Amino acid sequence: MRRRLIAGNWKMNGTVPEAISLVQRLKLLVSDVQDRDIAVCPPFTLLDTVSKMIIDTRIYLGAQDMFWEEKGAFTGEISPLMLKEFNCTFVILGHSERRWIIGETDEFIAKKVESAIRNGLTPILCVGERLEDREAGKTKDVVISQLEGSLSLVKDPESIVIAYEPVWAIGTGKPAYPKDAVDVISMIREWYGSRFGKDKAEGVRILYGGSVTPSNIDDFMKESEIDGALVGGASLNADSFARIVKYLL
Numbered sequence: 001m002r003r004r005l006i007a008g009n010w011k012m013n014g015t016v017p018e019a020i021s022l023v024q025r026l027k028l029l030v031s032d033v034q035d036r037d038i039a040v041c042p043p044f045t046l047l048d049t050v051s052k053m054i055i056d057t058r059i060y061l062g063a064q065d066m067f068w069e070e071k072g073a074f075t076g077e078i079s080p081l082m083l084k085e086f087n088c089t090f091v092i093l094g095h096s097e098r099r100w101i102i103g104e105t106d107e108f109i110a111k112k113v114e115s116a117i118r119n120g121l122t123p124i125l126c127v128g129e130r131l132e133d134r135e136a137g138k139t140k141d142v143v144i145s146q147l148e149g150s151l152s153l154v155k156d157p158e159s160i161v162i163a164y165e166p167v168w169a170i171g172t173g174k175p176a177y178p179k180d181a182v183d184v185i186s187m188i189r190e191w192y193g194s195r196f197g198k199d200k201a202e203g204v205r206i207l208y209g210g211s212v213t214p215s216n217i218d219d220f221m222k223e224s225e226i227d228g229a230l231v232g233g234a235s236l237n238a239d240s241f242a243r244i245v246k247y248l249l
């Protein structure tokens with residue numbers, strides 16, 4: 001059985017006081033949760049604060065990006081070793097906002113994924129099609145090409161999480177239908193099996209992301225193929241994120 005993971009991607013949001021009050025309340029609300037993993041992924045500037053606050057909890061810490069080198073002349077970048085200093089377990093890589101707004105390529109993402117694994121971080125690799133891809137019937141081609149490109153340097157995928165995030169569902173209030181998400185997620189698992197073997201495919205956690213809220217999480221989690229959620233907007237409020245973490249089956 002794969003253990004489910006609910007991860008909050010705060011994106012470029014949060015001041016120190018905001019993070020403190022959010023995490024204080026979240027800790028209270030999820031203190032009784034045992035059977036699923038919880039992660040928060042704040043911006044780099046809040047990793048220190050949040051890391052200290054969750055030391056005595058079951059909440060994991062994740063970052064939203066990293067560079068592949070360990071140190072050196074890479075102005076503005078953050079290395080895997082720096083993330084580990086704050087006890088990060090996860091690092092989101094290849095998020096569509098980085099692919100489409102910042103222009104990150106699969107080649108870049110592949111180097112980051114390889115470096116994260118080599119340095120003991122678990123990448124949450126994001127893939128997903130844009131609306132025009134879906135309308136042109138190219139969803140599967142696009143997702144497979146992102147997987148092939150982003151995982152091209154991985155030999156032994158010790159620990160990887162994949163997040164299927166259709167771009168058209170992100171921040172729009174229009175989530176995918178759970179059945180449609182299951183279609184793509186099953187296809188991702190099949191591809192993963194052909195690339196890394198059946199056992200690895202059975203073990204890899206594949207999340208759904210895109211307009212997940214307290215009112216739709218239960219429907220997603222009723223699907224056994226969906227191993228959790230990557231939550232944006234709704235993770236910025238402790239009560240709504242806690243309700244998502246406490247999805248009902």
Ligand code: 13P
Pocket residue numbers: 009095165169170171172173209210211212230231232233234
């Ligand atoms: P929203 O939940 O705000 O749609 O964002 C999803 C996302 O991009 C998580 O990485």
